[in-house]
Every structure is written in C-alpha cells, then in structure tokens.
Amino acid sequence: MLARTEGIIPALESAHAIAEVVKRAPQMKKSDVAIVNVSGRGDKDIGIMRESLSLDENSGSLTQTAREFAG
Numbered sequence: 001m002l003a004r005t006e007g008i009i010p011a012l013e014s015a016h017a018i019a020e021v022v023k024r025a026p027q028m029k030k031s032d033v034a035i036v037n038v039s040g041r042g043d044k045d046i047g048i049m050r051e052s053l054s055l056d057e058n059s060g061s062l063t064q065t066a067r068e069f070a071g
Contacts, residue, residue: 002038011040012048 002008002018010018014036021034028034 003042008038009042009046010038011042012045014038014040015042 001022002010017036018038021036025034
C-alpha cells in the first residue's frame with residue numbers, strides 16, 4: 001500500500017504494523033488517530049521475501065506472487 005501511494009517500501013516489521021492499522025481502521029471513529037512508526041528499509045527485505053516465497057530471478061514478479069500468496 002505505501003509503495004503504491006507514497007513510494008515507500010517499509011521493512012517487514014513496519015509492514016505488519018501497517019497491516020494491523022488497515023485491519024482495525026474500519027472499526028475506528030473518524031475522529032480517532034492512528035500513528036505507525038515506519039522504520040527500516042524494505043528494499044533490504046526483498047531478498048528475504050524472494051527466498052521465503054521460493055522465487056528465483058526468472059520467476060514472476062514479487063508483487064504478483066505476493067498477491068497470489070495472500071489469496
């Protein structure tokens with residue numbers, strides 16, 4: 001989401017925090033404020049994700065595979 005909207009690739013830990021806020025947002029009041037600390041660089045985690053998803057350089061894009069993995 002942040003990569004698309006802001007050009008930021010969050011580290012894996014920050015990505016989990018962002019996902020949790022997105023999950024909780026529908027139950028929040030419009031006046032509520034959510035603050036998420038985005039730290040680290042997700043570009044360093046791309047190799048880890050590639051290995052975890054069993055991708056090699058010639059397989060499909062990481063984004064496409066991640067979407068398929070998420071269901």
